[in-house]
Amino acid sequence: MKTYRELELRFARLADLSAALAVLGWDERTMMPAGASPARAETTAGLRVLSHELLTGNELGDLLDAADAEHNQLDDWQRANLHEMRWQRLHATAVPADLVHALALIESKTEMAWRAAKPNSDFPAVRPLLEETIKLVRESAVAKAELLGLSPYDALMDQYDPGLRTAFVDPIFDAYAAFLPAFLERVLAKQASEELLPIEGPFALDKQRALALEAMRAVGFDFNRGRLDESLHPFCGGAPGDVRITTRYDEHDFARSLMGVLHETGHAMYELGLPESWRRQPVGEARGMTVHESQSLLVEMQACRGAEFLSWLTPQLRDAFGGEGPAWSETNLRRHLTRVRRSLIRVDADEVTYPAHVILRYRLERGLLSGDLPVADLPEAWNHGLDALLGVRPPDDRRGCLQDIHWYAATFGYFATYSLGAMTAAQLFAAAEAAEPNLRADLARGDFRRLMGWLGRNVHAQGRRYSTEELVTRATGRALDPTIFQAHLQRRYLDEA
Amino acid sequence: MKTYRELELRFARLADLSAALAVLGWDERTMMPAGASPARAETTAGLRVLSHELLTGNELGDLLDAADAEHNQLDDWQRANLHEMRWQRLHATAVPADLVHALALIESKTEMAWRAAKPNSDFPAVRPLLEETIKLVRESAVAKAELLGLSPYDALMDQYDPGLRTAFVDPIFDAYAAFLPAFLERVLAKQASEELLPIEGPFALDKQRALALEAMRAVGFDFNRGRLDESLHPFCGGAPGDVRITTRYDEHDFARSLMGVLHETGHAMYELGLPESWRRQPVGEARGMTVHESQSLLVEMQACRGAEFLSWLTPQLRDAFGGEGPAWSETNLRRHLTRVRRSLIRVDADEVTYPAHVILRYRLERGLLSGDLPVADLPEAWNHGLDALLGVRPPDDRRGCLQDIHWYAATFGYFATYSLGAMTAAQLFAAAEAAEPNLRADLARGDFRRLMGWLGRNVHAQGRRYSTEELVTRATGRALDPTIFQAHLQRRYLDEA
Structure with a gap:
């Protein structure tokens, strides 16, 4: 050896x-x-x-x-490690050095132009650079595709989630696009019939921070191996054994930061739970972006926006912010945290409409990459597409095709993992609940130990030992089944079992 | 090319x-x-x-x-750059890889043992490891010496200050050791005759921090390219163009942190003033440890403990801490900040006695390296040596030969640069004053621009273009002349011109 x-x-x-x-x-x-x-x-x-x-x-x-x-x-782990080494090398060698260099240059130029163009909704200002970016991304995708024996778009997705293919994604997304309109109508009708009282701020920043730390502690975040800080855009970063998440506090909205912290804590728990004995080896890393996003969404959406956890959280919120009266009731709070809207901005979207934003981008970026969708037609395709999927049309490109950084930073093939992560989260949570019947009662006490124990064993500690599909199958008894996510939405938003 | x-x-x-x-x-x-x-x-x-x-x-x-x-x-800069490249490579290749590895291992073991031994004054506990460390340092020094054509100890000093030799240091240190006893007696007698009123705390930490930031701003620290933070042991760190200093606040002593911040700011100004066009090249780095220490001591000792700067600082201190009465007079404050003592601890020493601590270590470590001083005899040699130089004898090894980390971290050949830096600082300050006659008046207004302009041109922006000796000669008209430092001490501590 x-x-x-x-x-x-x-x-x-x-x-x-x-x-x-x-x-x-x-x-x-x-x-x-x-x-x-x-x-x-x-x-x-x-x-x-x-x-x-x-x-x-x-x-x-x-x-x-x-x-x-x-x-x-x-042994098995070593073989899996060798497999991951080969995968890393394959992706790295597939693209010639001069193309890597050209991509790095255009990426930084395009991103800079995008930062200037976005506030003015000035898509034409960034269009030529985006065209050049896509041309180079396409070249790189073709180079990878040849070496990997995949289609160019699959080769790009494979970078973020090894093994992920359009043949797998398409039917899942098509089904959701078909499911959404009628379901959304019903949810919106139901929510319109429910009283929603405004929760008034301001919410002191030091209280918000204390609450965020308390919530992280409840989930099980290890402050001996991690930190919470502030940044303009929240993220989970740092290194193995030293996981650092960030948030941004808003005096007028405590929920955004708090739920964001819980989301990043889900990412962080994954990183902190990776197999210690395989640290510094490819097989010891997180499986891929779908599984990563499943961990953040499992904590944020499945666990922490659920009625049980919110029943634990509500009195703490009242204490922290001196809240009283009906606006601070458990029910009213839950309504706020599960509010569904036809919104324009992906990052602000609820879990029901979020996949529509993702499906739009997934479809558009395939068109951009193949050339079927000329860059010049992107704004209209975006606006028309969102309208078709969600029934709402952006009034400008700032809230349309200029809203996300991804394409302007040469990132193509990533978007699908957000929603596949949401669906995986629902499936994992259901399996955890089946294995640990008292899970929801635990959450009502702010106790995540059983949930995290199950995730730790079945997901975190597995690193990259199995493919995403095998990991999910081993943990839940079957491959990704998007109907579990739909069932979760029906239960939470329509009280249908 | x-x-x-x-x-x-x-x-x-x-x-x-x-x-x-x-x-x-x-x-x-x-x-x-x-x-x-x-x-x-x-x-x-x-x-x-x-x-x-x-x-x-x-x-x-x-x-x-x-x-x-x-x-x-x-051109000249490129030649100097090539010279520095060769110097780096020579030092790196001189020591065989297995010896580098062995040194790294013993260093971390010895340092750990030292951390445990120091609080208990338990020199015997760390002695065998220190012996082993010195043995390996000696091997490495001999290897370097052969390649560089130097004595082993000169080869070690050359790592920290290229070109520094015992033949240069010995007469300087011998002269200071001869100068000190009578001078010290006179200073202590004078200071004993002066009234010194205690300055009572506590001093609020947030006020201390605000004052530190204000002092850094006065010196000219660029917060767009640097930070101030807290750490257990203050240091100047970070990377080129991103210089970060630290301090530790003590509620009962504002001066220690404030003067420490000014010291580190001197280091930082050097790093921030290095030639931008040579960033990422050896010739663009700081010249060596003597010049580096000269910059921190020039700011702290020459400029900021001088009467002019203290006349600017005093009202600010009074404002910050609500100080009033005779204890907060300019005179009383200056007496505190220029107090001379026969003390046991190097890092707490004043500028008059500091060289005695350095000379002791310089002499002892040469004996340790050559083998003339067996490690077993170190505690007694230390205590006897300090008594001879300074007239005070450590009651235990914690305040004796266990006080500094250097030897236990395998650092030999470094100490001399502290005092050579102090002497260089005096010479540079005198030259700056000759070139800029209003320098002291500037400092009385908290205005460092002319001083820093002169240092920037004559020292900072020169990087490693010249040897230490040539740098000093070009800046001041002559090679290091330790009598200038003595003259500074006579002026400041005995009012003798």
Whole structure:
């Protein structure tokens, strides 16, 4: 196993570079003085190039080839690790270095132009750069597709969620698009009939922070191996064994930050629960973006917006903010936290309408990539598409095709994982509940230990040992079944079992 | 210049790794959750090994050899850069990899044992490990000495201050040791005759922090490219263009933190003033530890403990802490900030007695390295030596030979730069004053612009273009002249011109 051991050493080195980049990324968004940006950009670019060189170098290729001979000596975890090493190398070597470089350049130019164009709803200002970006993303997708034996779009999705294919996603999304309109009508009608009392602020920021920390503690976040800080855009970052989430407090809305913190805590619990003995190895990383998003949404949507957890949370909210009267009742609070709207902005969307935003982007980006949808036609396609899916039409591109950073940062193939994550979350939660019948009673006491124990064993500690599909099947008894998510929505929003 | 350009690219990569390590180092001491230590240790060790491999690899050696042919095409800065590249490589390749590894291992073991032994004054507990450490440091010094054509101790000093030699240091330190006893007697007698009123706390921490920020602003610290935070042990860290200093506030003593902040600000101004166009190149780094310490001590000791700056500071202190009455007079405050004592602890020492602590360590560590001083005899040699130099004898090893981390962290050859820095600071300040006659009047208004302008041009912006000796000579008209420091002390402590 000499070759395999040598590979472990080399991938540990790559993991060190990744961990350094992760801490630098956290620092950049929370602590770094603004004027340090140019120097920091050089530093991170340098570390990325170095990492890419190590991963694509001939030495590593020779070692991976030679490791075949040792296959019989490896145990299951080691084989899975070797598989992940090959997968990383394949994706890294598929794209020629000059294309990687060109993509990095256009990406930063396009993103900068997008930042300027978005507030003015000025899509034409960024259109030529987006066209150039898509051209290069397409070249890179084609290069990956050839090496991986996939379609270009599948090759892109494979980067974020290994094994994810349009053949799997299409029917799931088509079914949801068919399910949504009538269901949404019924939910909106029901909610319109229910009294909703405004919950008045302001909500003191120090109370919000104390509550966020309390909620994180309840979920089981380990502050000895992580932190909570503030940043403009919330994220879960940091390095293995040192997981750092962020939030942004709004004096007039406590729920956004609090629910955001619970969402990021779900991500964080996954990272903190990855198999310690495989730290610094590919197999010890999170499975992929679908499973990652399933963990954040399981905590936020499945557990924390459910009636049980909210019954625990409500008195704490009242204490923290001095709330009293009917507006602060459990029922009124729950109505606020499960309010459904035909909204324009993905990141503000509720769990019922969120998939519509995702399906729109998933369909559009495939058209952009294939060339079927010219970039010039994107704004109209977006507005028409959202209207068709959700019955609402953006009045401008700021709230339309300019709202998300992804495409302007050359990210294509990512969106689907948000909604697949939501569906996976519902399925995992249902399986956890079946295995641990007192789960909801636990949550009503703010006790996540059984839920997290089950997730820890069935998801977190598995790292990348299994494919996403196998992981879900082993944990829940079957592959992803989107009807479980629909059933969850029917129960929560229409009181239908 | 193809070879030289390729070298620049490779050293820029090494600078990226250094910058990443520097931010990680800052993070570790200010932000990192405690439980992340083991993972972080792996990450930083991985980056260090990678950096060492790149620096010592054959490719870089071949490039450096080939660069000789281009020597005539290079300008002065490029030649100086090439010289610094060679110097870095020479130090890195001099010590065999297995010895580097053994040193890293023993260093962390010894340092851990020292941390346990120090509070108990238990030198015997750490003695065997210190012996082993010194043995390996000696091997490494001998290896360097051979390659560099120096004595082993000079080879160690050369790491921290290229070009620094015992032949230069010995007469300077011997002269100070001869000067000190009578001078100290006179200072102590004078100060004993002056009334010193206690300045009573507590001093609110938020006021201390506001004052520290105000003082940093006065010196010219650029908060767009730096920060002030808290840590157990104050330091100046961060990366080029992103300089971060720390302090620790004590409710019962505002001066320690405030003067510490000014000290670190001096270091920071140097880092922030390094030549921007040579960022990421060896010639763009700080010259060495003597010049670095000269910058912190110039700000703290020369400028900020001087009567002029204190006349600006005093009313601000009174405002911040609500101080009134004779204890808060300018004179009483100045007496506190220039108080001289025969003290046991180096880091608490005043500028008059500080060199005695350094001279003691400088002499002892040469004996330890050569073997003339057996480790077993160190405690007595320390206590006897301090008594001889300063007239005070440590009652235990905690306040004796266990007080400093350096030797237990395998750092030998560093101490001299503290006092050479103090002497260089006096000389630079005198030269700045000669060039800018209104300097002291500026400081009395809290205006550092002229002082920092002069330092920026003559020291900061020069990077490593010249040797330490040439830098000082160009800036002040002569090589380091320790009598200028003595004259400064005579003026400040005995009112003698």
